[in-house]
Amino acid sequence: xxxxxxxxxxxxxxxxxxxxxxxxxxxxxxxxxxxxxxxxxxxxxxxxxxxxxxxxxxxxxxxxxxxxxxxxxxxxxxxxxxxxxxxxxxxxxxxxxxxxxxxxxxxxxxxxxxxxxxxxxxxxxxxxxxxxxxxxxxxxxxxxxxxxxxxxxxxxxxxxxxxxxxxxxxxxxxxxxxxxxxxxxxxxxxxxxxxxxxxxxxxxxxxxxxxxxxxxxxxxxxxxxxxxxxxxxxxxxxxxxxxxxxxxxxxxxxxxxxxxxxxxxxxxxxxxxxxxxxxxxxxxxxxxxxxxxxxxxxxxxxxxxxxxxxxxxxxxxxxxxxxxxxxxxxxxxxxxxxxxxxxxxxxxxxxxxxxxxxxxxxxxxxxxxxxxxxxxxxxxxxxxxxxxxxxxxxxxxxxxxxxxxxxxxxxxxxxxxxxxxxxxxxxxxxxxx
Amino acid sequence: xxxxxxxxxxxxxxxxxxxxxxxxxxxxxxxxxxxxxxxxxxxxxxxxxxxxxxxxxxxxxxxxxxxxxxxxxxxxxxxxxxxxxxxxxxxxxxxxxxxxxxxxxxxxxxxxxxxxxxxxxxxxxxxxxxxxxxxxxxxxxxxxxxxxxxxxxxxxxxxxxxxxxxxxxxxxxxxxxxxxxxxxxxxxxxxxxxxxxxxxxxxxxxxxxxxxxxxxxxxxxxxxxxxxxxxxxxxxxxxxxxxxxxxxxxxxxxxxxxxxxxxxxxxxxxxxxxxxxxxxxxxxxxxxxxxxxxxxxxxxxxxxxxxxxxxxxxxxxxxxxxxxxxxxxxxxxxxxxxxxxxxxxxxxxxxxxxxxxxxxxxxxxxxxxxxxxxxxxxxxxxxxxxxxxxxxxxxxxxxxxxxxxxxxxxxxxxxxxxxxxxxxxxxxxxxxx
Numbered sequence: 001x002x003x004x005x006x007x008x009x010x011x012x013x014x015x016x017x018x019x020x021x022x023x024x025x026x027x028x029x030x031x032x033x034x035x036x037x038x039x040x041x042x043x044x045x046x047x048x049x050x051x052x053x054x055x056x057x058x059x060x061x062x063x064x065x066x067x068x069x070x071x072x073x074x075x076x077x078x079x080x081x082x083x084x085x086x087x088x089x090x091x092x093x094x095x096x097x098x099x100x101x102x103x104x105x106x107x108x109x110x111x112x113x114x115x116x117x118x119x120x121x122x123x124x125x126x127x128x129x130x131x132x133x134x135x136x137x138x139x140x141x142x143x144x145x146x147x148x149x150x151x152x153x154x155x156x157x158x159x160x161x162x163x164x165x166x167x168x169x170x171x172x173x174x175x176x177x178x179x180x181x182x183x184x185x186x187x188x189x190x191x192x193x194x195x196x197x198x199x200x201x202x203x204x205x206x207x208x209x210x211x212x213x214x215x216x217x218x219x220x221x222x223x224x225x226x227x228x229x230x231x232x233x234x235x236x237x238x239x240x241x242x243x244x245x246x247x248x249x250x251x252x253x254x255x256x257x258x259x260x261x262x263x264x265x266x267x268x269x270x271x272x273x274x275x276x277x278x279x280x281x282x283x284x285x286x287x288x289x290x291x292x293x294x295x296x297x298x299x300x301x302x303x304x305x306x307x308x309x310x311x312x313x314x315x316x317x318x319x320x321x322x323x324x325x326x327x328x329x330x331x332x333x334x335x336x337x338x339x340x341x342x343x344x345x346x347x348x349x350x351x352x353x354x355x356x357x358x359x360x361x362x363x364x365x366x367x368x369x370x371x372x373x374x375x376x377x378x379x380x381x382x383x384x385x386x387x388x389x390x391x392x393x394x395x396x397x398x399x400x401x402x403x404x405x406x407x408x409x410x411x412x413x414x415x416x417x418x419x420x421x422x423x424x425x426x427x428x429x430x431x432x433x
Numbered sequence: 434x435x436x437x438x439x440x441x442x443x444x445x446x447x448x449x450x451x452x453x454x455x456x457x458x459x460x461x462x463x464x465x466x467x468x469x470x471x472x473x474x475x476x477x478x479x480x481x482x483x484x485x486x487x488x489x490x491x492x493x494x495x496x497x498x499x500x501x502x503x504x505x506x507x508x509x510x511x512x513x514x515x516x517x518x519x520x521x522x523x524x525x526x527x528x529x530x531x532x533x534x535x536x537x538x539x540x541x542x543x544x545x546x547x548x549x550x551x552x553x554x555x556x557x558x559x560x561x562x563x564x565x566x567x568x569x570x571x572x573x574x575x576x577x578x579x580x581x582x583x584x585x586x587x588x589x590x591x592x593x594x595x596x597x598x599x600x601x602x603x604x605x606x607x608x609x610x611x612x613x614x615x616x617x618x619x620x621x622x623x624x625x626x627x628x629x630x631x632x633x634x635x636x637x638x639x640x641x642x643x644x645x646x647x648x649x650x651x652x653x654x655x656x657x658x659x660x661x662x663x664x665x666x667x668x669x670x671x672x673x674x675x676x677x678x679x680x681x682x683x684x685x686x687x688x689x690x691x692x693x694x695x696x697x698x699x700x701x702x703x704x705x706x707x708x709x710x711x712x713x714x715x716x717x718x719x720x721x722x723x724x725x726x727x728x729x730x731x732x733x734x735x736x737x738x739x740x741x742x743x744x745x746x747x748x749x750x751x752x753x754x755x756x757x758x759x760x761x762x763x764x765x766x767x768x769x770x771x772x773x774x775x776x777x778x779x780x781x782x783x784x785x786x787x788x789x790x791x792x793x794x795x796x797x798x799x800x801x802x803x804x805x806x807x808x809x810x811x812x813x814x815x816x817x818x819x820x821x822x823x824x825x826x827x828x829x830x831x832x833x834x835x836x837x838x839x840x841x842x843x844x845x846x847x848x849x850x851x852x853x854x855x856x857x858x859x860x861x862x863x864x865x866x
Contacts (some may be wrong), residue, residue, distance in 0.1 A: 004734065004736055006735075008527065009479050015478045016476055016478065018474035020475050024477075038798070043448075043450055047558075048446060122478050137804075221585075256784065301437065301438050302440050303440070339472075363470075364472055365470065369533075369535055
């Protein structure tokens with residue numbers, strides 16, 4: 001056995017070294033910008049939550065099998081949050097009296113689930129959550145769809161690369177009970193089967209449906225109805241269409257935002273009307289990139305007040321997979337824009353002074369802390385992606401001069417130390433990025 | 434008992450609602466900018482770590498009393514990280530072969546410690562960590578001190594508001610053994626007493642020192658030596674001064690960055706040379722704002738390679754307390770710059786189109802999702818801090834016009850819908866922020 005501790009992160013979690021972190025930050029920043037452009041405000045909350053807020057609503061799979069729990073020294077049973085929705089519902093309920101509804105909030109939080117790590121699945125993942133609380137209007141659902149499309153556009157995706165597939169629990173329930181002819185108490189069991197529709201073989205689904213009490217005729221009708229897509233909606237009664245947020249959107253001028261798809265189910269416990277997911281059209285990535293919907297009862301765990309919500313989460317595992325597949329991942333940022341290199345140890349203070357001027361002008365500027373051969377430092381700066389270097393040599397410095405070199409062209413010139421920021425700006429760009 | 438779950442966060446943790454989050458993000462952003470201006474790159478890592486990486490180095494208090502631990506379903510003993518240094522040491526050790534040293538990294542991570550919540554102490558806190566790995570040069574320590582001062586300046590602090598107090602383990606050990614006359618095996622016990630020097634009554638310290646084997650004469654000598662501050666250094670042998678990073682800095686042109694203070698001890702297990710803390714000079718805040726030092730052996734837990742490090746952490750509890758005390762907390766950001774308000778429900782799509790134009794021009798723009806009385810929406814926009822509103826009225830819209838109102842002055846004008854972005858820019862500022 002090695003006398004050293006292992007350097008790998010805990011299974012299913014990830015270290016983000018600067019290159020991956022830079023890519024992640026650039027993607028996140030674009031998503032944040034979109035949320036903020038719509039007036040969403042960022043919030044945050046603790047990772048540890050009382051375990052019971054998940055046991056009440058998150059569904060058995062999460063609560064029993066996937067939750068990381070612990071008991072603190074005071075005997076309090078806690079969980080690492082597996083998702084953000086219960087936390088944000090808790091906050092909204094706790095501050096409902098002082099908030100101006102509708103409230104638009106977003107966050108970027110890490111969530112833990114004990115799962116078998118595989119493509120698109122890890123144990124600790126980060127997700128951006130975007131929600132509107134306090135509106136029953138389909139305009140809120142439309143806005144949420146628009147935010148999704150704007151986020152996809154912001155990371156470089158075009159509409160031919162992905163699809164936003166939406167369903168509605170009100171429609172699905174009516175389809176199952178009124179068209180397929182399933183008793184109300186079997187709806188949930190059949191929804192679980194529909195949720196696996198595109199992953200499981202047809203024979204398996206038929207067997208499961210039989211287990212849930214469906215006749216062969218009913219199964220065939222279910223299959224035909226799911227395949228019919230939007231055409232099914234024409235067969236639903238007007239009062240059902242009027243209670244469905246999605247049906248209203250499909251009949252509005254915003255209907256180009258979504259594709260109706262009766263296969264979309266999502267976690268049964270939360271959603272009350274709209275449900276949706278965004279999928280990569282490239283088969284390399286089968287898991288959804290975004291997922292969300294309308295959950296009109298969730299705040300009800302914490303308060304008697306009824307506060308409807310609609311929103312979504314977008315995760316940091318499937319979206320980067322999508323971006324990679326479509327060649328849209330940004331490049332990692334360089335270490336610095338400029339390196340100021342003192343040729344001898346006694347010029348370290350001079351290098352620090354020059355670097356300070358460059359930083360004030362907005363250039364990210366590094367200074368070597370060791371004194372090494374100039375050629376070696378230049379090579380290091382080059383590998384670090386630095387665009388210009390400023391060389392502080394003893395003779396030149398004594399005469400108030402420094403050398404500025406463009407690392408792309410190799411051109412260099414002697415300039416007055418006092419005008420080094422202007423010289424760098426002229427060499428590598430008019431202004432700091 | 435209420436049938437509702439409580440809405441308060443778990444004791445010692447915090448919900449960050451948008452106003453607090455906005456203040457926090459603005460402060461963090463300024464700190465990030467400073468780190469990046471020096472060429473530090475951001476990284477991140479998992480919250481869950483194998484428990485043994487803390488038990489090896491973090492000191493008994495943390496490992497035995499303050500660690501949140503859990504065992505996963507595979508029997509793996511895990512801990513919520515109480516600090517970031519072991520994690521970053523793990524990453525550096527694991528990737529040492531492909532990194533270009535010296536490496537400059539920073540992060541912003543949450544850490545958990547089971548403590549009694551009180552002013553300046555919580556159970557979940559966020560901290561920015563800034564470190565250079567791979568350099569023995571005092572230039573690295575100097576750079577770290579410069580980053581601290583630049584961070585303080587970036588949040589609006591001036592040098593008369595705070596002090597950066599630094600010590601050096603090499604100096605402290607020499608002071609204790611060679612000046613005070615304490616045997617080497619008592620150094621650690623005496624360091625623990627010095628660590629409490631400014632918090633405990635003198636009699637208590639004297640009693641503790643007696644318990645550690647110090648005579649009254651030795652205690653008096655210790656007291657006098659600590660009080661003498663920098664004057665003590667003149668009495669130390671040259672070889673000690675040559676081994677101390679801090680002594681070299683105090684004799685350099687960078688000596689204005691720090692105040693030598695032999696009371697600074699910090700966690701005994703980590704640091705090998707420089708140690709420092711930043712304190713508010715206002716007595717309202719007694720806990721340190723920044724803390725750090727040089728830890729030459731930490732990577733050694735994970736690798737046979739010797740990789741020295743120097744760095745610090747700045748937390749999100751004491752720094753905001755400092756900023757509040759000195760009136761330096763930034764204002765929370767408004768919800769949006771512009772609100773586009775449709776007067777009737779059938780103009781919702783028109784409002785969305787106008788908002789889209791404004792967002793493209795860089796304005797954060799919200800659109801009401803409910804149709805309510807115009808006066809009520811205007812009042813809401815005003816409370817949300819919106820600077821301009823665009824009113825979409827049916828008659829004007831039919832003629833291709835909208836009303837733009839400056840919310841500060843109340844002035845409003847009818848403009849062509851096609852030139853709404855220019856009209857907003859003229860009304861509230863030349864360009865989007």
